[in-house]
Amino acid sequence: MSLSLIYVLLRWVHFSALMTLAGSSLFSVLLAPQPYAQHIARRFRLLAGGSAIVALVSALLLLAAQTGLMGDGWQDVLRIAIWQAVLQTHFGVVWQWQLAAALTGVMALALSGRARQGIYLFSAAAQLIGLAFTGHATLLDGVPGIFQRTNQAVHLMAGAFWAGGLLPVLFVMADTRHPPLRQGAIRTLMRFSGFGHLAVALVVLSGLINAVIILPDWPPTSFQPYSQLLLLKTVLVAVMCGVALWNRYWLVPRFQQSGTNAAHQFVRATCAELILAGGVLLLVSLFATLEPA
Template sequence: MTTFWILLRALHFASVMLLTGSACYSALLAPRRFRPRLAICLESLVKGSAWLALLSALAMLACQNVLMSGDSTHLAELDIWLAVLGTHFGVVWQWEILFSMLAVAGGLLTGRLREQVLLLAGVLQLTCMALIGHAAMRDGWPGLFQQINHALHLIGAAFWAGGLLPLLLLMRESRQIDRRTDAIRTMMRFSRYGHLAVALTLLSGVINSLMIAGWPLMWHDSRYIVLLLCKGLLVALMVLVALFNRYWLVPRFRLAGSGTQQKFIRMTQFELLLACGVVGLVSVFATLSPA
């Protein structure tokens, strides 16, 4: 059941990141005239991630019931459900499910309101995720600071990593003559603000690691520290790939016959794969004690 919990956590985190990253494009980054077309392009991705976030959130609540009670037969007992819902996790997760439902409902709307609701629902889900786990280990002002920092970390990561798959779809749109200018402008805006998202993710991640595990000189050999260092390595590789794409490949897009755009797609796919690895590692060491 613990393994199932880890898989559900990774699935939920990935789907919320994808929802938020996709909504950022159509709500904030795309030129106004291009937003309706981009919304159609990303519709399946957004609706799929919204539904996946809702279903995985419900499954995580049921999984928590089994983990707390120690028996799957207790899924039918009201007293156990009330006990789970009365915990800190249960209270926060009720809001998580509510915001997941908001995202699903937002997919039924149209126009600018649809994109705004989807983005808001994604950000609220990420904020709820920052209120549980290791980020909730402190009380008072230090605890509030840690949770705010973790929320910023998740939001920055969602803009960065959650925007990679939509970026690949935009590359396809840029091959259409009538959409090329708007698609490229959208991608350049993602690149520009992506610098801020990466910086926010790295800074908040360092702060979060220090608040949970302490100063590196005080670290000792444990599974948590090993996985944390592996995560840091994967993130560093993501940064290198992003820098290579932006400052080496993008300026060479206009060189005929260079195949630069195809190389950019391959490198972005590699960056997306690294992001999946980071999500998997986080889902594992989030269940471990840093001590």
């Protein structure tokens, strides 16, 4: 397997872990009312803890892969001199902060309760914001560069709320079938839905701004691989928006109607949305290896 392909897959794993960590901790820290928040914090313990560990390991492996890509391939992955050179680059400096934030998330495993969930959320947010200082988000300098990085950070955070919240939604949805947990689960889902409208809007708006900044001559006269993948990503996000609207405004109002299968359809549609989100993250991971054109 080529080092470039491994780099893409590692980015996909890293993005997925960060968004899952952000989504699960957001539910327990900000969305769920007490005492239901304590219940889902315990229920998400393995999900959040595993995501924190995967985020740290994938960050380390990404640095190793980047070292090989900046050098002459596999033979430079273990060369100390190449590592030292990479760590002095802009990417290397930013990635040292990434590793520190990822390590903070893993250290939270030693804590418990709300403190652990809060550090999980801090770790995920710090790493997502840090990603805005790498790759194509660093094309501009000065005030335009600050705007570009800020917009990218908003894009990543909003995307983490939306995509990272889909798996927790399935867990919380299951709790609606248990009377002692039903009220807290429903309130949590409604809060996610309310803030989700803002998150989706921010994802779409910041994504459009990113496209205009990176590809100012859009639409191009000839679609290069980057533009083709960007167009495919746009289509997938549009389908995700359609599924989200279907869930919220068609299925949710029918939950209480007897004889309907709305709740089961909601779960299936959310699973489909989760798969689409995975496809979007894979495309985003591939963008980093291509020249914008």
